[in-house]
Structures are given as structure tokens and as C-alpha cells.
Amino acid sequence: MSKPKILVTNDDGITAPGIRALVSFMNEIGDVTVVAPNSPQSGKGHAITINSTLTFEEITLEGPQRDYSLSGTPVDCVKFALDKILDYKPDLVVSGINHGANNSINVIYSGTMSAAVEAGVEGLQAIGFSLLDYNWDADFSQSKEFIQDIVRKILANPLPQGIVLNVNIPKLPAEEIKGIRVCKQADAKWEENFDERINPHGKKYYWLTGYFNNMDSSPDADENALSNGYVSVVPVKFDLTAYEYIDVLKKSLE
DSSP states (O other): OOOOEEEESSSSSSTTTHHHHHHHHHHHSSEEEEESSSSTTTTTTTTOOOOOOOOOEEEEOOOSSSSEEESSSSHHHHIIIIIIIIISOSSEEEEEEEEEETTTTTHHHHHHHHHHHHHHHHTOOEEEEEOOOOOTTTOOGGGGHHHHHHHHHHHHHHHHHHTTEEEEESSOOGGOEEEEEEEOOOOOOEEEEEEEEEETTSSSEEEEEEEEEEEOOOOOOOOHHHHTTTTEEEEEEEOOOOOOGGGHHHHHHO
């Protein structure tokens, strides 16, 4: 039997330790092609490049996979891979492993998850993986067993059309992770402010600061599963329609 064809991307850049770990994990499962940004693209969300040109090059990195570096966003990488690099549709698109959390409301801002969502828009199976460790030298090996388990199960039991997975892994040794929990997105948000400072020339500048406020106490929320030592898996839909409000709105507008 032929191996499944897997496209790997991320938002931290093609040489980031997280994606290199994910590539090595996927090489044990399938035939891997990597198309990833040539520089960090964190927080880009679903941005695409429309006002400048894109360039790409094939580069040589460790492993049997083919690696392509693109001067664009994570979503650009998926679009470009499907149109210009691959002559087939991959069986699975995996994005990550992100350096840091993409649970709860972070899914909106995440370039990692937006790449997975874009693959879903194209009708492909897709999963975004994140580790709750922002350290560049984080130990990604702890996530191998869980990532490979999830990937193999999704390849064997494909997701419904229009759904992708958002997987977050707690910052714990593998033996301390209690298991996998299928969750909902927690009701949580960033409480933000812009810290005002003065540069040496007397001009004002600002740093975005704040803290993460979890307002959700339900045990099936991803934030709480992670806090209790579980890998969280949230099925994500990219159809943002509020179907439950359509009939109400029709009564007031039509």
C-alpha cells in the first residue's frame, strides 16, 4: 500500500524547531512535503499576500521530505502548495507544531490554525498542532505519541467536510499527560492594553500587553482540559454563520 501524502506547514517559519519535529513525526507515517514561511508569521490569522509578489525556493534540510520555503503567510503556503508545487491533493495537511498555545480565542489569531482552516476550505483533511511552551528550545518530543496517534486515527476515520481539528498539548512530560480530551472552545479572551513609552527622539510608541482571562468553568472547555493535564482536541468549523439567529433576524429585517 502507498503511504498517505502529507503536506506540512506552520507559522513560526520553516526552520523552527516545532515544524522540524512535526516533519520527523510525519515521516514515520507518510510521504511528506513541506511548504512553510521563510520567516516567522505568528498572529497573521487568515492573512493572504495581495499587494506584493511571492517567491519560493526548494531547500535541503534533514530528512527524506521535500522542503519549500515561501515568502508569504501560512495561508499563502497552503494555497501555493496546492496550485504550484503539488500535482495531487494531499491526504492530510498538518500545521505546527506551534511554539505556544492556540486554544480558546487564540484560534482566531493563529496563523497555525488558519493554515489548517484554509486546507479545510479546499476540502482537505487538516489538523493544527500547538504545544503550550513558547520557548524556542521546547521539548517537542513529548508530543510525538499523541500527535501520531491523532493523525493515524484521522487518516483511518476522515473528518466530515468543513471540519478541521485544533489540537493543543500541555507543557508536561509525556508520562504526566493524562490523555486526550475532545473539547469545546473555552469562553476566554485576552484583556489587553497598549503600554505607552517614549523613544530617545521623544516620540511615543506602544507595546501590546495584557493577560488571558478564562471565564469558562465547564470541564469540557479546552482551557480547562489543558490545565488538568490533557491534550485538548477541538473540532473547528470555518462556516461562521450564526444559524440560530437567522430566523430572529429575518423577522426584524425582511
